[in-house]
Amino acid sequence: MSCPxxxxxxxxxxxxxxxxxxxxxxLGRWLNGSYAVPAETPEDLEEAADALLDEQRQESHGPH
Structure with missing residues (x-):
């Protein structure tokens, strides 16, 4: 094995x-953000908040 x-x-x-x-x-590369895991998140913070609220509403109005 060789050193990465x-x-x-x-x-x-x-x-x-x-x-x-x-x-x-x-370690320095990890700490300064050179290595990153891509995420699939909404570009717009407001869009993310709306999606979360919609999800919470659906959970609270589900079958009882």
Whole structure:
């Protein structure tokens, strides 16, 4: 397995990285937002709030 940061051979102590430096580089990328998981959310905050209210109304008016 090679280091995902620099492609050198990994060190079992820092796996999957080759060194503490590469592990820290990866952590820095997570912390500054370089890595992100895409989300499917409404573009408009007002649209999201309306959708949530509609969902809550449907739940409260369901069969009893």
């Amino acid at each position: 940061i620099c492609a050198k051979v990994t060190d079992p102590k820092y796996r999957p990285f080759c060194s503490r430096r590469c592990a820290d580089v990866d």
